[in-house]
Amino acid sequence: MDPQTRAALPFVLFPWLCLCAMAAASAAWRSSHGLPVITGRPADAVFYQGWASARSRRNLFTLAFHANNCITVAVTPAMLVILPHFPFNLLFVPSISDLEHYVPRAAVRVSDVGWWMFRRWVRVKWIGEDGRQGVVDLALRDPDAFLATLGPSAATVSQN
Known part of the structure; x- marks a missing residue:
């Protein structure tokens, strides 16, 4: 050399x-x-989409972390699970971007469904056990199946 x-x-x-x-x-x-390093489909998932998009609306900083086609969204009988795929879950990105959530299904509310940037987005809100409100926008391939899985308890406030 x-x-x-x-x-x-x-x-x-x-x-x-x-x-x-x-x-x-x-x-x-x-x-x-x-926390999982390699994410997969939960065994009891009623709804599952492996390559969804999401963005957190916690504050302006987290809004800048738009995760495009690298999020797992699953609805189990007990929880809504939002996780980034490997390797996007490394380097502490989910902690910084607020894109990793395990939310009790009873706390989930859908506040808005609308179109933005040629995609249909579903805004999901909840109040966690710590009292903090969480808001995440999800772009799913089949948002109607997601809404049907959540059921009437997560009633949609408005549709655009």
Whole structure:
């Protein structure tokens, strides 16, 4: 190896090593907190879509983290589950973007259904056990099946 290549090697390898270390730390943190690293379909899912889009409306910062076709949405008899797919769930992105939720199904309300950017979006709201309100917009392939699965208890307030 010539001296120029050897001198440039740390500048090329260091960013990649930092990225791998962050991904490994994120995977270890997720495992230690009981969160899945590899997401799949819940065994008791009544509704499931593997490659949905979502954005959180918690604040302007989280609104900037639009997740396009990398979110899993599942409705089980007890919960609404919104999770990013691997590798989008690494590097602490779900924590920063507020796009990972396990919500009791009884707390879920659909507040708005409408079209935006050539997609049909469903705005889902809930009040968590900690009293904090959560609002997530979901773009699903079959929003009607999602709404039917949630049932009349999650009544839609308005449709555009």
